[in-house]
Amino acid sequence: MQESAPAPLIRFSNVTKEFAKPDGSGSFTAVDRLSFSIEKGEIVAVLGKTGCGKSTMFNLLAGLIEPTSGKVDVTGHDPFQDFNAFRGKIGIVFQNDRLMPWRTALDNVVLGLEILDARRSEAEVIARRWLSRLGLSGHEGDYPHALSGGMRQRVSIARAFAVEPDILLCDEPFSSLDEMTARDLRAEFVRLVKQAGKTAVFITHHINEAMDVGDRIMVFHRPARIAYEARMDAASKGAGRQAIQDEILKVLSLEAGEGMPPVPAVVA
């Protein structure tokens, strides 16, 4: 008997998201009939130009906004309608660190655990462990303003990981950091995700970052449609890297809707 493939962890089915224009003159489409699925344990890098709808897709996935039409399914639930079903299941690392300025580094990491009703003593032990893993021992009592940009972003990563989520969503988490810090954090991030067997969606507008982080790359065209998809295995991260990079550059250079190629098959 043939064994059926496991159901994907995340599935977008024909999802469209429209926003009303601020001046009330109709609406604009940020995501247009988007469909894709992500398997458990996969890191999917989503790449696209600024304003192509990556962050809207991210907010739909996080359950922060509701699709206009179509269906978003995460572990069998609608993340917007069944908002509370995802308590502790989704960890988010945002583009900016979004640390609470009135909380110390330790208390910022404790935040998610506190919301999930963990005991303070246990939450502190976990938070200290994560800060230590991310090289922030000795900074537990520092307020965010006393930390550098890289350190603050590490605290926000620790905050997301501390709740042991099944799914990690990252929205250009290293875009505001210098290249050296971003590179280190990127490597650390991939190591942590793989080690813990998490599923991650990683949004970026840097081709190299997407190729370094992702097991699979999805390139978006405005309004959030998949224009290109490639799987990043050992071969494609090595010798095949340049070919994929060229292809991505070519796709990105095309204006949305003008001569856009059909979605090619996933490059193995």
Add this chain to the structure above:
Amino acid sequence: MTLNPRLRQFLQATASTLVLLAAWQIASYFFPHYLFPPVQDIVVRTVRILVTWPELKQVLETAMRIFVGLAGAFVLGSLLAIPIGRYPKIESYITPFLVFLQGIPALSWVIIAIIWFHGTEFRIAFIMIITTLPAFTFQVLDSYRSMSKDLFEMTMSFRPSGWTLFRVLIVPTILPGILTAWKINLGNAARVVVVAELVGATGGVGYELLRQQQLFDMAGALAWTIQLVLFVLVVQQIIVWIENWLLRYRPVSERAA
């Protein structure tokens, strides 16, 4: 030599106070004492109020009325502001009412309260609450609206309950505004309470001021006024200390020191 900025500030304040006191003292040599009593008479009367229990009790009575009024207005103001912040549609119903309240002079409320209510304490509490309510509501509402969308979304990503969201995000966000509201309303409340006591009470600083007016006792009037000023200054300082401690996370530029 460069003076410590705090010491310099203290010396400047002391110098201007001394100049004022000297001018008053000189005036007391040329005018009758019921107009300009000597400084020492005012100081003696001020100290006497502080060390004589029945008189000090009057000051504490006024202080208690200010606190009750402010606390009531703060609670009611917050109860109004947070629903308005969460559900902006309510705003167009409540804001005109609050603006209307703001336009009514404190003295009108005193008259209305005397006609409406019998109990002195209830009258004063009503006047205090009704006159400071709009300011508290608007200040708490402004603080609520200044809440960062980024922090809100980040907190919501952990799926908090309504109470947890209020505790971990809303309270720390509106806290600086609340402290400012207390500082501003304290001065207003001190002015209003005197008017309320002057017209509708049989005790407190306002009532004592009325007595000094009937006795034509300027030193007494000033000494009772100073009690109120001292009370406001002390409470303001306590609020500043609380503020400095609660908002210690805020960075201060060296340039601003």
